[in-house]
Amino acid sequence: MTNPVSRREFLNLLGAYGGTSAVLQAGAALGLMPGASQAADLSLLNMSSKGKKVAILGSGISALTTAWELSKAGYDCTILEASHRAGGRIFTVRSGTVVDEIGNYQRCDWDNEPHMYFNAGAARIPSIHRSVLSYCKELGVELQVFVNESKTNWVQDDAMLGGKPVRNTDYSSSMQGFISEMLAKSLSESEIDSSLTESESETLLGMMRTFGDLDENMLYKGTVRAGYGSGGFLDHGTKKDVIALRDLLETRLAGNVMVTTQEGTGSGPLLMQPVGGMDRIIYGFANRLGDRIKFRSPVTAVMVKDDGVEVAYEQNGESQLLKADYCFNCIPSHLMTGIPNNFPAEYTTALKYIRRGRAYKAAFQAKERFWEKEDIYGGISWINAPIQQIWYPPHGIHLDKGVVLAAYNFGGANFTEMTQEQRIEACLMYGEKIHPNYRQLVEKPITIAWHRMNHMLGCAPRWARNRGGWSQEEEHLYETLRQPVNGRHYMIGDQSTQHSAWMESAIQSAHYALADLDQRVRAETA
Amino acid sequence: MKKLITLTTFMLVAVCNVAAQTVDVGVAAATDDRYCTTCHGVEGRGNIGVQAPRLAGMEGWYLKRQLENFRAGIRGTHAADVQGIAMQAMAVKLSDASIADIVSWVSSWEYIAAESTVDGNARRGRTAFGTCAACHGADAQGNEALGAPALAGQNDWYLITQLKNFRAGYRGAHREDSFGAQMLTMSRTLTDDQAIIDVVSYINTLQK
Numbered sequence: 203m204t205n206p207v208s209r210r211e212f213l214n215l216l217g218a219y220g221g222t223s224a225v226l227q228a229g230a231a232l233g234l235m236p237g238a239s240q241a242a243d244l245s246l247l248n249m250s251s252k253g254k255k256v257a258i259l260g261s262g263i264s265a266l267t268t269a270w271e272l273s274k275a276g277y278d279c280t281i282l283e284a285s286h287r288a289g290g291r292i293f294t295v296r297s298g299t300v301v302d303e304i305g306n307y308q309r310c311d312w313d314n315e316p317h318m319y320f321n322a323g324a325a326r327i328p329s330i331h332r333s334v335l336s337y338c339k340e341l342g343v344e345l346q347v348f349v350n351e352s353k354t355n356w357v358q359d360d361a362m363l364g365g366k367p368v369r370n371t372d373y374s375s376s377m378q379g380f381i382s383e384m385l386a387k388s389l390s391e392s393e394i395d396s397s398l399t400e401s402e403s404e405t406l407l408g409m410m411r412t413f414g415d416l417d418e419n420m421l422y423k424g425t426v427r428a429g430y431g432s433g434g435f436l437d438h439g440t441k442k443d444v445i446a447l448r449d450l451l452e453t454r455l456a457g458n459v460m461v462t463t464q465e466g467t468g469s470g471p472l473l474m475q476p477v478g479g480m481d482r483i484i485y486g487f488a489n490r491l492g493d494r495i496k497f498r499s500p501v502t503a504v505m506v507k508d509d510g511v512e513v514a515y516e517q518n519g520e521s522q523l524l525k526a527d528y529c530f531n532c533i534p535s536h537l538m539t540g541i542p543n544n545f546p547a548e549y550t551t552a553l554k555y556i557r558r559g560r561a562y563k564a565a566f567q568a569k570e571r572f573w574e575k576e577d578i579y580g581g582i583s584w585i586n587a588p589i590q591q592i593w594y595p596p597h598g599i600h601l602d603k604g605v606v607l608a609a610y611n612f613g614g615a616n617f618t619e620m621t622q623e624q625r626i627e628a629c630l631m632y633g634e635k636i637h638p639n640y641r642q643l644v645e646k647p648i649t650i651a652w653h654r655m656n657h658m659l660g661c662a663p664r665w666a667r668n669r670g671g672w673s674q675e676e677e678h679l680y681e682t683l684r685q686p687v688n689g690r691h692y693m694i695g696d697q698s699t700q701h702s703a704w705m706e707s708a709i710q711s712a713h714y715a716l717a718d719l720d721q722r723v724r725a726e727t728a
Numbered sequence: 729m730k731k732l733i734t735l736t737t738f739m740l741v742a743v744c745n746v747a748a749q750t751v752d753v754g755v756a757a758a759t760d761d762r763y764c765t766t767c768h769g770v771e772g773r774g775n776i777g778v779q780a781p782r783l784a785g786m787e788g789w790y791l792k793r794q795l796e797n798f799r800a801g802i803r804g805t806h807a808a809d810v811q812g813i814a815m816q817a818m819a820v821k822l823s824d825a826s827i828a829d830i831v832s833w834v835s836s837w838e839y840i841a842a843e844s845t846v847d848g849n850a851r852r853g854r855t856a857f858g859t860c861a862a863c864h865g866a867d868a869q870g871n872e873a874l875g876a877p878a879l880a881g882q883n884d885w886y887l888i889t890q891l892k893n894f895r896a897g898y899r900g901a902h903r904e905d906s907f908g909a910q911m912l913t914m915s916r917t918l919t920d921d922q923a924i925i926d927v928v929s930y931i932n933t934l935q936k
Contacts, residue, residue: 303818304763427911502770536777540769554776619813654817656766659778 232725233591240562246720247727250276254723256484257282257513257526259501262290264694264708265532266487267337269494269714280524281491282515284500285657288488290508290532290695291323292705294479294566295648302656303649306622310565310648312605317598319479320605321649323661323704325379326350330704333713334483341486349596350476351462352581354429356636359586363445367636370584370613371428373416373459380447381423382414436722455584462582466469500657501533504543506687524535530715532695532708534558536660545687552679556697557667562617564589564609564629566644570606572637587632588616598692604642608633618651662696662703672700684714689722761826761875762833763818771837774883776845779811780885786871788831791875793907795827796817802902809898811889841935842882846888846925853930859917860927863910868934875907880934887931891915891924 254277256496258265261283269279285302287293295301297314301322312318326348327334338345353371362368389398398406415425418439423444430439450456466501476482496517503514511529515522531538535553545553573579573594580596593607608629611617617625626647633640652661666672667678672680680700686692692715699707750903764783769775783791797803803817818821822830860868863876870878879887893899894915918924 304766305819305821387934500765501772524850537766537775539777540765540767540773540775540780542773543769558778654814656763659766 219367227443230420242331244271244716244720246271246716247724248273248276249723252276252727254278254528255510255526256280257522257524257529258532259283259504259513259529260290260532260534260695261288261488261495262532262695262708263292263483263487263705265530265713266484266695266699267709267712268530268694268716269491270487271712273491273494277528279491279494281495281498282501282524283495284515286497288495289323289481289484289610290658291652291661292484293323293650294319294481295322295650296479297668298322301648301650303651303654305654306649306651306654308622308648310646311569312646313603315598316478316599316602316676317601318567318603318605319593320563320595320607320648321475321480321653322563322565322648325475325482327437327705328470329472329474330470331704332487333643333709334705336485337709338483340481343482343486344477345474346477348667349580350473350582351471352578352594354577355581356583356585357453357459358583358636359455360635361586362452363449365635367583368445369428369686370581372442372458373450373456375425375428376422376445376447377456377460379416379425379444380450382410382416383420383422384412384483386414386416386420388725392512394531434548453586455586458584472496472725501541504529504531504538504691506546506691508688525541527656527690528719529691530694530712531691532693532697534658534660534695535663535693535697537657538693541653545691548679548682549687552683552691555665555676555679558620558653559631559662559664561661561704562609562611562613562649562651563607564617564625564647564649565605566608566629566648568604568606569604571598572639572643573604573606574600575636581687583636585632585636587635589629589632592633593634608647609646609649617649618653622647622649625651647698663699664702684711686715692718741815749821760829761818762830764830764834765785767814772834772839773840773852774886776843776883779885779889781883782842782881783834784837785878785881786834787877788835789872790866790870791834792827792831793875795822795830797828797905800904802905803899803908804890804900806893808896809893811838812893812899830905833877839881842883844929844932845882846929848925848927848929850920850926850933851884852923853926853928856918856923856927857924857930858921859914868931882931884932888924889926891918892921 220261240573243417256267256272256277256279258279258281261281265281268360269281273279280353286300295310296319297312299310301308301310320574327336327345339464352376353369355370356367357370357373358365358367383456385406389403407420411420414422415427417423424441426441427438428442430444433439499514499515499517501515502521505512510527511524513524513529515524531539535556537557539550539553578594581597582595583592585592588611589609590612591607591610593605593608593610598604620628626649629647630641633644637643652658683693684698694708694711694715696702696704696708696711698711701707747875755822763774765780766791767775767780768783774780775780777798794803798816798819799822801816804812806812858883860879863871863874864879868879870876890899894908895918897912899911902908918927
């Protein structure tokens with residue numbers, strides 16, 4: 203290591219962010235598991251004898267949840283879906299799947315094997331998403347562990363070490379070591395020391411030594427945690443060379459690499475996925491709902507009346523009218539604004555306010571599981587390039603082929619506006635920076651630009667315009683949108699939540715609306 | 729015995745796969761190129777949510793010309809023309825037959841004037857509109873002989889975006905876009921954003 207960051211520089215940095223007293227005061231909420239959700243016990247009043255009709259618009263997971271729960275409670279449900287498939291942004295691509303992107307129609311021709319799929323939308327189930335897990339159990343959807351973080355994966359940035367990819371473990375172990383070393387040094391400063399008792403200092407120092415694998419002088423000199431430079435089994439292992447801190451700091455990927463695992467926000471080390479693809483959950487609902495789901499039936503008008511909701515739609519070129527007592531609507535807000543309705547002005551303002559998120563994914567069929575030859579069996583490689591991430595399937599280990607996720611870009615704008623050929627070339631070009639023979643090893647690309655997908659035109663909805671959080675106006679519009687119109691029409695889906703992009707949020711939006719409905723029908727029948 | 733177990737396992741997996749997909753939601757039929765309403769709203773009435781303008785009431789000759797311009801890359805290829813780029817990606821796939829089919833389909837939609845969303849100074853806008861009227865007509869009803877489409881009844885937010893695009897050279901700068909070139913020149917008589925809002929506010933008063 204050359205030119206380490208000095209203790210003084212580091213302490214100044216700490217001070218800039220509030221210093222130790224701020225650190226010591228934080229943590230009042232320890233003991234709570236943030237974000238943990240309760241699987242709802244809806245206990246809806248059974249309405250079998252009442253003949254209540256419900257129109258459900260769209261067939262995302264919030265809509266299917268609603269249809270399933272209301273059907274169990276004896277409501278007569280009809281689900282209107284504009285496209286050829288159910289599930290919305292829960293979409294698994296496998297042999298034969300059509301990707302209905304406007305202007306870029308694709309049909310997947312990967313090998314027809316159970317493990318040859320890729321989840322183009324929702325892909326991970328955290329252990330704290332109890333509603334999702336509860337439906338998986340109820341619907342008999344078999345789950346398996348999904349590997350989100352694997353330390354043998356790569357980190358690549360043209361700005362770091364001349365663009366040479368390094369193993370995640372080399373990066374993260376070294377970063378952990380240097381952070382520990384600096385914190386250990388800073389503990390001798392009276393400023394910090396005075397804030398801690400002797401016992402607390404000893405505990406912290408001991409932890410720092412273990413955390414960073416520091417030597418007896420509390421210095422980081424490399425660690426075998428990153429694997430051995432040589433030996434390790436028949437012979438004694440030797441440590442690898444240390445990557446200098448200044449080299450580690452050349453990449454802004456540090457944040458991604460160091461905090462991939464965040465149990466509370468949904469990316470814990472233990473995540474799950476349905477065996478065979480995320481759409482197994484959708485099939486679980488859809489098979490039970492049967493012909494209650496009407497495909498290729500776009501909604502053309504939603505009119506809320508005093509005693510119900512009238513929904514106009516098209517089917518086989520014919521106009522149809524569905525008169526229902528209640529309506530649950532998960533049509534994306536930015537599409538609902540193009541459908542005639544008689545919603546109150548403020549409700550429409552809220553619909554217009556939500557912006558459609560951009561996200562982009564791509565995948566290849568790999569002719570061989572080349573990552574396994576590099577000691578990788580799942581997880582993410584991080585790259586500072588528009589593709590951002592490469593994911594390797596944790597399923598199908600040691601089989602001949604696999605499907606590799608070639609890009610996952612949250613912004614997605616640059617990919618969306620490329621032609622299919624340009625998208626593919628970008629995936630190959632950046633992928634080659636990590637896997638030298640990538641271009642020869644992969645084939646049959648599929649790209650998913652959610653901004654262009656027919657009947658979707660967007661990914662996770664975005665409410666807050668500022669990074670700082672929700673404004674008062676946004677909170678107000680949000681509350682407006684999740685109140686029913688006339689007690690008859692409910693907007694659902696992750697657009698009606700404050701934590702979009704998760705299936706759990708979408709399901710909870712449905713539960714929230716169902717609880718409101720149940721309260722109303724109980725009041726009426728009392 | 730081992731073989732039998734393997735076979736049974738295989739059959740079970742096969743049965744499960746079939747059972748899991750009894751609802752046929754995996755096959756799309758792209759029988760035509762009638763994607764318009766996903767973006768442009770029910771019966772092409774426009775959708776502010778995705779900034780896609782009203783098509784209902786648009787003249788067939790103008791719609792055809794624009795689709796052909798998009799297809800040829802004469803429109804919708806400037807990096808700053810965000811909505812144009814989205815349209816271009818679709819239009820580039822269209823055959824002459826698809827364009828004819830779309831023009832015919834759009835002509836079947838009822839014209840309903842778009843709602844007004846801007847509140848500029850229509851009186852001032854009326855003065856500025858004098859220049860526009862020469863081609864687009866005094867009532868903004870359009871003039872096919874001059875290649876100028878109707879403006880009355882169009883989404884005002886769309887007119888504003890297009891005027892800004894013309895003025896900035898995001899639209900109309902392609903050397904084969906002769907009508908666009910005229911608009912690019914004329915749009916620069918509107919010297920600031922307020923002038924654009926004012927003239928569009930006046931056009932709003934002309935809805936047929």
